[in-house]
Amino acid sequence: MAQSNVLVTGASGFIGSHLCPALERAGHRVRAMTRHPESYTGAGEPCPGDVGDPASLRMPLAGVDAAYYLVHSLDSAEFEEVDARAARAFGAAAAEAGVRRIVYLGGLGAEDQHLSPHLCSRRAVESLLGAAGVPVTVLRAAVVIGHGGISWEITRQLVDHLPAMVAPRWVSTRSQPIALADVVRYLVAVLSAPESAGQVYEIGGPEVLRYIDMLQRAAWIQHRRRLPVLPVPLLTPRLSSAWLALVTDVNLVTARTLVDSMTTEVIVRQNPIQRLVPGPTIGYDDAVRQALAARRAALGGDSGTGGDSGAGYGAAPVQDGPAGEDAGGRLPRSG
Template identity: 55%
Template sequence: MRILVTGASGFIGRHLVPELLDAGHEVAAMTRRPESYTGGGEPVGADVARPETLAPALAGCDVAYFLIHSLDRRDFVKRDAAAARAFGAAAEQAGVRRIVYLSGLGDETETLSAHLRSRHEVEGLLAGGGVPVTTLRAGVVIGDLSTSWEIIRQVVAHLPALVAPTWATARTQPIAVDDVVRYLVGVLDVEASIGQTLEIGGSEVLRYTDLLTRLSALQGRVALQVFVPVPSVRLAALAAAQVLPLLAGVDRRTVRALVESLPYEVVVHDDRIRSMVPFEPMDYDDAARAALRQRALRLGAAA
């Protein structure tokens, strides 16, 4: 198949493209700057913010992966909605048979954060063009250069105590980036996944604070946990947006959007994908070790 991967130079895209090529697919790697793209596949220039550029990128493609978001922008909800509408319509006009979208876990019966609500809204807007969408919903993705993981790693590396609001003990089901990619590639061969919303996660359900303490233990550190009575999610997000970028080099708006999602449980309740793409996902410790190895290799190569 010929497959378009949007966000090919992003965190997930950089892992996905080589696996699609290894599986024998022809890959068009969509990027706003094709002249500087160094990854696999055929670079194609397009921008979801400029809908007129999408038709040439999608031409001849059987499947398109939508891996784009705008969390670093103040108006990310509006931007992501417009991008999804434009991409869904362009995919239909190009004759694309399926869109695969990586979304976020979250119980729709709750009042979710703006970040999670936006991810779910994009699912419907992509499908509004008429092309069937396979949606994979994931929580925290563990891997080198994942924004969520980098925040966790830097907090453990630099803060003498692990400070968390008393309400930041919601459950999450972290998943290794390699396992995310196995699911993203695997659904291509499963006709039953077409038009479905599927949930993916690692082998363990943990609290957010567990992610910090267990990483500390893996690195031989004794983690002192301090819970503080921060009454407001918004207040905690604003404070984190000021402090964490100094550690992690992450955009403040991205940090704020992610922290605002902390009180919400993001775990798998529907595990149908386990029978569609059968394998045993990594546990958190193995995923964390793999991410640390990836980082060491990247820094070693850059030295």
């Protein structure tokens, strides 16, 4: 596709708000799907639509060559059922509209691992989006480092708020974080690669790190003292998620879903995106610096910890989380 008519779901969210202008810069015509087009101020032509309402999908998908699917219901206790229903409806509507490709941002995790319900749901969505016959290009990611994303905000807030950190089991889990800029670069690039249709690519930054490594390095970059770690080997997932909800702005339902996923190692193992889109990726430290700079810019240059990082959670599907963050599940407060 040289120039395409492209629909971006979750256009006002974490990934979508950066993807829309990048697609426009690449020469594509962008339709930004949102439940609130009257208040949308980002790139692309705003268009009303809700993946939870199949009838509302006909207009945004009409005349579209490719659609980016960047939504999921992380904050819902029934997220597996909600996500499955929405993906099935979107895939069917895309097929009916003659869409030639769906691009989906999913989550890393080896097939032979015990995947969390969150990651299992991501895999189910991959299949359901293409069930009606539209080829799906899947990019699987771990933690996305960027201002406004849940996983990065949790890291930043833990560094900001804690004089010491208790050590639940997940702090030793290995992950392969990726900079927001690299995720957007890959999402744009696959649109111009016809051979990516129907393929799954794993994406990640240049380093494999434990969650505690990410916390310690983020603290060092912000010139904070190294976080003392207090091992608590019997800290259960339920207690760990309650603790996470207590010391950050993430709600309890989302915290439990995230903790379940944080016990799964998420690193690039097969079919890396570099085979299709070569080039170096941004290291973790530089990704953190970019996220902090974006936050300062969003807060008008304020380098303090107060401020608002974006929209809060709603009842409809939202977007974000570790092991494949996407468009708009930002934390309601940041600091």
